[in-house]
Amino acid sequence: MKLFSSVNDVTDLQALVKQALAAKKDPFANQHLGKNKTISLVFLNPSLRTRMSTQKAAMNLGMNVIILNIDKEGWALELRDNVIMNGTTVEHIREAAAVMGEYSDIIGVRSFPGLKDRDEDYSESIFNKFVEFCKVPVVSLESATRHPLQSLADLVTIEELKTRSRPKVVLTWAPHIKALPQAVPNSFAEWMCKADVDFVVTHPEGYALSEQFTEGATITTNQEEALKDADFIYVKNWSAYEPYGAVTNGNEDWMLTNAKLNELAPQAKVMHCLPVRRDLELSSEILDGPRSIVVHEAGNRVWAAQAVLKQMLEAL
Amino acid sequence: MKLFSSVNDVTDLQALVKQALAAKKDPFANQHLGKNKTISLVFLNPSLRTRMSTQKAAMNLGMNVIILNIDKEGWALELRDNVIMNGTTVEHIREAAAVMGEYSDIIGVRSFPGLKDRDEDYSESIFNKFVEFCKVPVVSLESATRHPLQSLADLVTIEELKTRSRPKVVLTWAPHIKALPQAVPNSFAEWMCKADVDFVVTHPEGYALSEQFTEGATITTNQEEALKDADFIYVKNWSAYEPYGAVTNGNEDWMLTNAKLNELAPQAKVMHCLPVRRDLELSSEILDGPRSIVVHEAGNRVWAAQAVLKQMLEAL
Amino acid sequence: MKLFSSVNDVTDLQALVKQALAAKKDPFANQHLGKNKTISLVFLNPSLRTRMSTQKAAMNLGMNVIILNIDKEGWALELRDNVIMNGTTVEHIREAAAVMGEYSDIIGVRSFPGLKDRDEDYSESIFNKFVEFCKVPVVSLESATRHPLQSLADLVTIEELKTRSRPKVVLTWAPHIKALPQAVPNSFAEWMCKADVDFVVTHPEGYALSEQFTEGATITTNQEEALKDADFIYVKNWSAYEPYGAVTNGNEDWMLTNAKLNELAPQAKVMHCLPVRRDLELSSEILDGPRSIVVHEAGNRVWAAQAVLKQMLEAL
Numbered sequence: 001m002k003l004f005s006s007v008n009d010v011t012d013l014q015a016l017v018k019q020a021l022a023a024k025k026d027p028f029a030n031q032h033l034g035k036n037k038t039i040s041l042v043f044l045n046p047s048l049r050t051r052m053s054t055q056k057a058a059m060n061l062g063m064n065v066i067i068l069n070i071d072k073e074g075w076a077l078e079l080r081d082n083v084i085m086n087g088t089t090v091e092h093i094r095e096a097a098a099v100m101g102e103y104s105d106i107i108g109v110r111s112f113p114g115l116k117d118r119d120e121d122y123s124e125s126i127f128n129k130f131v132e133f134c135k136v137p138v139v140s141l142e143s144a145t146r147h148p149l150q151s152l153a154d155l156v157t158i159e160e161l162k163t164r165s166r167p168k169v170v171l172t173w174a175p176h177i178k179a180l181p182q183a184v185p186n187s188f189a190e191w192m193c194k195a196d197v198d199f200v201v202t203h204p205e206g207y208a209l210s211e212q213f214t215e216g217a218t219i220t221t222n223q224e225e226a227l228k229d230a231d232f233i234y235v236k237n238w239s240a241y242e243p244y245g246a247v248t249n250g251n252e253d254w255m256l257t258n259a260k261l262n263e264l265a266p267q268a269k270v271m272h273c274l275p276v277r278r279d280l281e282l283s284s285e286i287l288d289g290p291r292s293i294v295v296h297e298a299g300n301r302v303w304a305a306q307a308v309l310k311q312m313l314e315a316l
Numbered sequence: 317m318k319l320f321s322s323v324n325d326v327t328d329l330q331a332l333v334k335q336a337l338a339a340k341k342d343p344f345a346n347q348h349l350g351k352n353k354t355i356s357l358v359f360l361n362p363s364l365r366t367r368m369s370t371q372k373a374a375m376n377l378g379m380n381v382i383i384l385n386i387d388k389e390g391w392a393l394e395l396r397d398n399v400i401m402n403g404t405t406v407e408h409i410r411e412a413a414a415v416m417g418e419y420s421d422i423i424g425v426r427s428f429p430g431l432k433d434r435d436e437d438y439s440e441s442i443f444n445k446f447v448e449f450c451k452v453p454v455v456s457l458e459s460a461t462r463h464p465l466q467s468l469a470d471l472v473t474i475e476e477l478k479t480r481s482r483p484k485v486v487l488t489w490a491p492h493i494k495a496l497p498q499a500v501p502n503s504f505a506e507w508m509c510k511a512d513v514d515f516v517v518t519h520p521e522g523y524a525l526s527e528q529f530t531e532g533a534t535i536t537t538n539q540e541e542a543l544k545d546a547d548f549i550y551v552k553n554w555s556a557y558e559p560y561g562a563v564t565n566g567n568e569d570w571m572l573t574n575a576k577l578n579e580l581a582p583q584a585k586v587m588h589c590l591p592v593r594r595d596l597e598l599s600s601e602i603l604d605g606p607r608s609i610v611v612h613e614a615g616n617r618v619w620a621a622q623a624v625l626k627q628m629l630e631a632l
Numbered sequence: 633m634k635l636f637s638s639v640n641d642v643t644d645l646q647a648l649v650k651q652a653l654a655a656k657k658d659p660f661a662n663q664h665l666g667k668n669k670t671i672s673l674v675f676l677n678p679s680l681r682t683r684m685s686t687q688k689a690a691m692n693l694g695m696n697v698i699i700l701n702i703d704k705e706g707w708a709l710e711l712r713d714n715v716i717m718n719g720t721t722v723e724h725i726r727e728a729a730a731v732m733g734e735y736s737d738i739i740g741v742r743s744f745p746g747l748k749d750r751d752e753d754y755s756e757s758i759f760n761k762f763v764e765f766c767k768v769p770v771v772s773l774e775s776a777t778r779h780p781l782q783s784l785a786d787l788v789t790i791e792e793l794k795t796r797s798r799p800k801v802v803l804t805w806a807p808h809i810k811a812l813p814q815a816v817p818n819s820f821a822e823w824m825c826k827a828d829v830d831f832v833v834t835h836p837e838g839y840a841l842s843e844q845f846t847e848g849a850t851i852t853t854n855q856e857e858a859l860k861d862a863d864f865i866y867v868k869n870w871s872a873y874e875p876y877g878a879v880t881n882g883n884e885d886w887m888l889t890n891a892k893l894n895e896l897a898p899q900a901k902v903m904h905c906l907p908v909r910r911d912l913e914l915s916s917e918i919l920d921g922p923r924s925i926v927v928h929e930a931g932n933r934v935w936a937a938q939a940v941l942k943q944m945l946e947a948l
Contacts, residue, residue, distance in 0.1 A: 028352050036660050038688055048390040048412065052382055052419045056354055059380040064691045066684055069389060073701060074680040075907070084911040086809050091907030095919070095926065096680065099906065102931035103684045177402050274415065275391065275407030279400040287411070294411065299418035344668050364706040364728065368698055368735045372670055375696040385705060493718050590731065591707065591723030595716040603727070610727065615734035 001311040003131060004139040005124075006146050007191045013155075020156045020300070020307035023060070027306070031062030033313040040066040040104040041141065044077075044111040044126070049274060050141045050149065053301035054108055054309075060302070061309055066103065070096070079126055093129045101134035106312050113144035113181050115245035121145060122210070137312045139305075145210075147183045150273050151191035153304035157297045158197065158232055161269060166196055167231035170268075172223060173203035174281040175252050176237035179245050184273045185238045186213040193217055202226035204251045210241050223254060230265040235272045235282050257283045261291060269293045317627040319447060320455040321440075322462050323507045329471075336472045336616070336623035339376070343622070347378030349629040356382040356420040357457065360393075360427040360442070365590060366457045366465065369617035370424055373625055376618070382419065386412070395442055409445045417450035422628050429460035429497050431561035437461060438526070453628045455621075461526075463499045466589050467507035469620035473613045474513065474548055477585060482512055483547035486584075488539060489519035490597040491568050492553035495561045500589045501554045502529040509533055518542035519554075520567045526557050539570060546581040551588045551598050573599045577607060585609045633943035635763060636771040637756075638778050639823045645787070652788045652932070652939035655692070659938070663694030665945040672698040672736040673773065676709075676743040676758070681906060682773045682781060685933035686740055686941075692934070693941055698735065702728070711758055725761045733766035738944050745776035745813050747877035753777060754842070769944045771937075777842075779815045782905050783823035785936035789929045790829065790864055793901060798828055799863035802900075804855060805835035806913040807884050808869035811877045816905045817870045818845040825849055834858035835870075836883045842873050855886060862897040867904045867914050889915045893923060901925045 003009050010016055023029075039058045041051065051067070058065050070077065077096050078089035085092065100107055109130045113121035127143040140148050158169060169192055171185060185201075186209055192199040193216040200218045201209065208219070220226050227233060235256055240246040261268055270286050272294045278284050286292055319325050326332050339345075355374045357367065367383070374381050384390065393412055394405035401408065416423055425446045429437035443459035456464050474485060485508055487501060501517075502525055508515040509532040516534045517525065524535070536542050543549060551572055556562040577584055586602050588610045594600050602608055635641050642648050655661075671690045673683065683699070690697050700706065709728050710721035717724065732739055741762045745753035759775040772780055790801065801824055803817060817833075818841055824831040825848040832850045833841065840851070852858050859865060867888055872878040893900055902914070902923045910916050918924055 036692075038691065040684065043389070046390050048384070048386070048407070049415055051389065052356065052384065052416065055382055056380070056419050059354065060352070064688075066687055068680070068684065070680070072388060072704065073675070073683065074678050078910070082916075085909035086912050090909070091680070092910050094910075095906055095908060095930075098927040099681055099930040100684065102927060103688050103934060274411055276411060277401035277406070278394070278408050278410075280402050284398075295414040295418060298411075298415040302419060359705070362706050364700070364702070364723070365731055367705065368672065368700065368732065371698055372696070372735050375670065376668075388704060590727055592727060593717035593722070594710070594724050594726075596718050600714075611730040611734060614727075614731040618735060 001308065001315055002137045004148060004308045005127065005143065006148055007151065007194050013194055016152065016307050017156050017159050019310060020152065020303040021160065023306040023310070024303040027060045030310055033310060034058065034061035034063035037105040037313060037316070038064045038066060038103065039106045039108060039309070040068060040100055041108040042068045042070055042100060044070055047110055047141065049298050049301050050110060054141060054149070054305045057302050057305035057309055060306055061313065079129065093126070094133050097130045097133035098135065101136045104136055105316055106137045106139065106309065107134050108139045108141045110141035111143055113183070115179055115181065115239060118244035137315070139308055139312065142183055144181070145183055146187040147273070148187055149301065149304050149308065150184055151187040152308065153297060153300040154188055154234065154271060155191055155195055156300045156304055157271065157293065161293065162231060164231065166198055168198040168200065168229060169232045169234065170200045170202060170226050170230040171234045171236065172226065172256065173207050173254055174235045174237045175255055176277065176281055179239035179247050180237050182209060182238045182241060185209055185236050188234055189213045189217060200226045204254060206240055206248055207238065208241060224264060227260065227264040230268045233265065233268045233270050235270060237281055255281065255283060256286055258285050258289065271297050274298055317624065317631055318453045320464060320624045321443065321459065322464055323467065323510050329510055332468065332623050333472050333475050335626060336468065336619040337476065339622040339626070340619040343376045346626055349626060350374065350377035350379035353421040353629060353632070354380045354382060354419065355422045355424060355625070356384060356416055357424045358384045358386055358416060360386055363426055363457065365614050365617050366426060370457060370465070370621045372618050373621035376622055377625055377629065395445065409442070410449050413446045413449035414451065417452045420452055421632055422453045422455065422625065423450050424455045424457045426457035427459055429499070431495055431497065431555060434560035453631070455624055455628065458499055460497070461499055462503040464503055465617065465620050465624065466500055467503040468624065469613060469616040470504055470550065470587060471507055471511055472616045472620055473587065473609065477609065478547060480547065482514055484514045484516065484545060485548045485550065486516045486518060486542050486546040487550045487552065488542060488572065489523050489570055490551045490553045491571055492593065492597055495555035495563050496553050498525060498554045498557060501525055501552050504550055505529040505533060516542045520570060522556055522564055523554065524557060540580060543576065543580040546584045549581065549584045549586050551586060553597055571597065571599060572602055574601050574605065587613050590614055633940065633947055634769045636780060636940045637759065637775065638780055639783065639826050645826055648784065648939050649788050649791050651942060652784065652935040653792065655938040655942070656935040659692045662942055665942060666690065666693035666695035669737040669945060669948070670696045670698060670735065671738045671740060671941070672700060672732055673740045674700045674702055674732060676702055679742055679773065681930050681933050682742060686773060686781070686937045689934050689937035689941055692938055693945065711761065725758070726765050729762045729765035730767065733768045736768055737948055738769045738771065738941065739766050740771045740773045742773035743775055745815070747811050747813065747871060750876035769947070771940055771944065774815055776813070777815055778819040779905070780819055781933065781936050781940065782816055783819040784940065785929060785932040786820055786866065786903060787823055787827055788932045788936055789903065789925065793925065794863060796863065798830055800830045800832065800861060801864045801866065802832045802834060802858050802862040803866045803868065804858060804888065805839050805886055806867045806869045807887055808909065808913055811871035811879050812869050814841060814870045814873060817841055817868050820866055821845045821849060832858045836886060838872055838880055839870065840873060856896060859892065859896040862900045865897065865900045865902050867902060869913055887913065887915060888918055890917050890921065903929050906930055
């Protein structure tokens with residue numbers, strides 16, 4: 001594997017899930033692959049799970065890890081072409097990415113969307129420029145429109161914990177006070193559409209995701225109907241795709257509670273990519289109760305990353 | 317050892333000191349213990365010595381190290397329960413600590429007190445929540461009321477350099493311009509009260525430490541009397557325990573000088589946990605002279621941490 | 633080698649260049665040297681290339697690496713002697729450096745000049761205090777007046793790519809909007825003056841470098857004359873040495889373009905230490921064209937650092 005930016009970069013989804021579960025069983029079996037190989041994890045934005053789990057996956061594989069918080073330890077990058085750099089940006093992404101490639105066998109990059117210019121965000125220009133200029137394999141640590149390591153961990157978790165062969169998986173919008181990216185729901189949707197699950201997306205009016213990510217999914221604005229008999233409920237807020245980045249009030253009742261689940265989906269396991277705002281996005285009673293698998297899911301981030309890095313190391 | 321938060325977590329104090337000194341003699345003897353084990357060092361506050369010495373101790377033991385400056389590389393944690401998270405905190409400590417535990421065999425946590433609400437600080441709620449939710453062994457990298465790795469290094473230093481079997485050890489308050497935590501003096505006091513030393517605490521009126529840490533110590537507001545014939549003088553500022561966090565002026569003459577030592581304790585060695593403000597807390601003439609052992613003491617931080625981590629690794 | 637702060641610390645320049653090129657061919661040949669040795673990379677200022685390349689060089693040599701962004705992860709250091717520390721600085725460089733030395737076999741330090749007090753900057757007081765107080769070998773990661781790891785990488789690059797035995801190397805001033813240090817041009821000049829090259833420095837009136845770095849160089853304010861038949865053109869902005877730190881306008885036409893090179897030095901390779909401001913300091917057409925070797929040059933930073941660290945490890 002030379003690039004891991006979306007589900008489309010995966011040749012065999014089931015094989016990748018199996019490799020993640022194999023890594024979970026035997027984490028240190030492939031340390032010869034990473035010996036004397038360096039991964040650089042480059043953060044243009046904050047990170048907790050992705051940072052720690054990817055570092056750990058790389059170390060499990062015997063790799064050396066360089067971490068760069070580019071904005072804090074370095075400086076602001078210029079991302080536009082054809083500008084005279086007489087402002088506040090100190091280095092162009094063309095040089096920065098190329099130089100990082102000189103020091104790295106693999107690069108991981110995290111870069112959030114601006115949520116102002118949809119065309120720019122959805123062109124994935126920052127991530128794609130890193131890929132273009134660094135000239136080494138790149139793994140997305142979350143980009144403007146996708147978070148594939150999260151989605152792979154989600155799929156691994158579902159495969160691990162499902163109790164029937166084709167589980168019903170529901171992605172439900174949740175309330176928030178800030179405008180959040182669509183990266184996690186986009187990505188989760190496009191992975192679920194390729195997985196062997198019955199996939200439903202539910203959200204209030206005005207929060208439809210871009211159709212390119214939900215092809216094949218059942219989509220409804222009726223949360224009750226969607227949740228019915230779900231095996232896995234993926235809770236996540238996102239801001240509107242149209243008008244881009246908008247947040248509308250009045251959907252507070254979309255927050256999941258035990259009462260809803262007891263009525264509609266008593267067996268359901270509840271997922272969230274984290275961080276989650278308690279009692280705004282998701283109720284404490286669920287997070288602290290037996291239905292929540294959010295910590296288990298976060299733990300699987302290591303094995304998802306390890307499966308991807310293994311395939312990248314094998315292709316070096 | 318599953319927890320290292322205070323002297324009360326130590327089964328055999330002398331054995332731990334001996335292990336620290338053994339690590340100093342042969343730093344790399346136990347690398348098999350740490351192989352493929354990961355320690356995460358989580359900082360909610362700045363750190364120099366603790367950060368570097370604990371990382372080095374872990375590497376000496378063959379461990380992998382993940383460092384997380386949570387506020388700068390991640391985001392603000394919610395520490396209170398039963399709040400709707402619609403403010404500035406992005407993730408609850410319940411999820412954050414649990415997830416960190418998924419990625420770590422051992423976690424180190426640094427979290428300073430707020431110095432506003434004494435009950436909250438002295439309940440050690442932040443540190444204790446980490447311990448409760450992360451579910452792996454935790455080593456304190458300084459908490460609201462204690463700094464046990466510092467105290468162990470201090471005891472190791474005294475054992476190393478003492479010239480009589482039961483030395484006189486004096487903890488003396490020193491001037492400062494800011495309100496500092498009581499963690500270091502609390503911790504030093506409770507360790508010294510359990511060690512085989514003659515222990516005296518001296519401070520101006522109004523700076524009495526909480527009695528739970530000084531049981532068995534001689535306490536006096538007469539610095540001259542306290543210093544007399546001391547073998548080790550531990551210099552440290554702290555703010556008042558009552559009224560909590562208060563700083564009163566007019567105690568500038570509590571700063572230690574060579575004149576005082578020449579008269580009262582000519583053989584004394586001078587200790588400080590560092591960082592120290594020169595010529596405010598402690599005179600340059602002492603810091604630059606032969607009495608100061610502050611750098612040697614800081615060096616022993618590695619071996620203190622290594623002894624603790626060794627016991628934790630053995631108990632995994 | 634016990635100190636790497638300038639070309640004057642190098643016993644045999646050609647041997648060091650050869651070792652860098654040998655490391656490039658066989659990066660992992662000397663991992664026994666670094667086993668159980670710790671390098672601490674201490675940053676008082678931002679860094680991208682130096683940070684990543686030195687970490688990578690150390691890991692290639694089998695070393696453990698501690699990274700400390702002292703201002704962000706620690707606190708402000710007091711650099712002056714004989715001051716009562718009742719202001720904003722928390723720790724004196726005397727203690728901080730000494731303690732870092734306790735935890736490190738080798739220390740790397742980056743510290744930029746203030747560009748206000750020339751005597752202070754040119755006395756290299758911060759860097760020299762680190763060296764004095766830490767008591768272990770120190771490698772400069774760029775100091776107030778020099779950037780020797782950059783200069784060694786530059787020389788390695790020239791040796792690698794030269795097409796005649798004594799190439800013509802031109803250091804040309806370039807426009808910028810900020811006052812930049814003289815460290816890179818100073819350092820490049822003093823290395824080139826000791827190398828087997830025909831070395832020319834060109835800059836507008838008012839930008840003469842300190843003579844101590846340019847002894848033996850041809851110096852001219854006529855850029856056209858300087859560039860003629862150059863083999864390597866090193867582009868770099870710097871602020872004035874006299875009046876210190878000054879930036880004057882009106883030299884925008886000093887920016888290198890393909891038109892200039894086509895006319896004056898069609899075979900020239902163009903170098904820059906990076907970061908570079910596109911179309912202000914150096915034209916995009918050159919950076920994106922075949923003449924630019926800036927990324928290759930940056931890649932050589934690893935091998936320069938590795939050659940220096942190897943010599944330091946051998947001398948431990």
